[in-house]
Amino acid sequence: MIEEDYHVHCLNSPDSREPLEEICEGAVQAGIREIMVTDHYEMFRDSVKHEPYRREYLDTCARTVRECGERFRGRVYVGLGIELGQWHLQPEAAARVVRDYDFDYVIGSFHKMDDVDLKFFDYRELDTKKLLRRYLEELLLIAGQGDFDCMAHLDLIKRYAGEQGVAIRAEDEEELVREILRTLAARGKGLEINTSGLRQAVKETFPSPAILRWYREAGGDIVTVGSDAHRRQDVGAGFKEAGELLLSLGFRYVSHFRQRRPTQQKIE
Ligand SMILES: [Zn+2]
Ligand SMILES: [Zn+2]
Known part of the structure; x- marks a missing residue:
């Protein structure tokens, strides 16, 4: 059983309304002993047009995590994490955020293409082959330079396309995906298994089992499991399936992080 959820959000994130206390209670109920609170911090191509995230936001995140950590001491370890989107667009700002706070764990993400969230694209109107290549090329830039x-x-893009009835499979660009995975493995960067897809229309983890296998073939051995819960009932959801999947692919360990340093924990 995997008892560590490395990707949860609380109401500090613009897309969640759940107080962190509730998320922690959800963890207790699900038998989760450790959570990483990875609220969003997004980078933009044109930061002038968008309301930039500010330090007060990060200060609030850090304070909430500290307070909940004290309240749930002995029951749940509450780690300070962050989900940094589009690292490659504002690398200096991203590096500053990571440097200025005492994070246990940093996620590298990609949510927005040309500053537009992937969920707002009309996949039925787009050249999906071109779009997929562009998506993966941006991920490759993040993989190659981000300090996460x-x-x-x-392969998050399959979620939003799938919701519109359009199938986008990252596996169709195998060479590009393998290049991302080789880059991650060579830099000692890990790969998250995000179980939120199991409770969405795609009914599959992000990334898919095939891509997880390719990561292992690339020599990658740092994996974490995250529910991407934005509500208390989703904390730890799909972890049994994720554990079985990892074991079936030959992974024997998941990684834990403290102050950005991983240790390997045997999957029981
Ligand atoms: Zn995300
Ligand atoms: Zn997230």
């Missing part, structure tokens, strides 16, 4: 610990939901 694990890359999140590598």
Whole structure:
């Protein structure tokens, strides 16, 4: 059983309304002993047009995590993490954020293409082959330069396309995906298994089992499991399936992080 959820959000994130206390209670109920609170911090191509995230936001995140950590001491370890989107667009700002706070764990993500969130694309109107290549090329840039610990939901694009009835499979660009995975493995960066897909229309983890296998073939051995819960009932959801999947692919360990340093924990 995997008892560590390395990707949860709380109401500090713009897309969640759940107080962190509730997320922690959800963890207790699900038998999760450790959570990483990875609230969003997004980078933009044109930061002038968008309201930039500010330090007060990060200060609030850090304070909430500290307070909940004290309240749940002995029951749940509450780690300070962050989900940094589009690292490659504002690398200096991203590096500053990571440097200025005492994070246990940093996620590298990609949510927005040309500053537009992937969920707002009309996949029925787009050249999906071109779009997929572009998506993966941006991920490759993040993989090659970001100072993060694990890359999140590598084939997330299949979720939003799938919701519109369009199938996008990252596996169709095998060479590009393998290049991302080789880059991650060579830099000692991990890969997240995000279980949120199991409770969505795609009914599959991000990334898919095939891509997880390719990561292992590339020599990658740092994996974390995250529910991407934005509500208390989703903390730890799909972890039994994720554990079985990892074991079936030959992974024997998941990684834990403290102050950005991984240790390997046997999957029981
Ligand atoms: Zn994300
Ligand atoms: Zn997330």
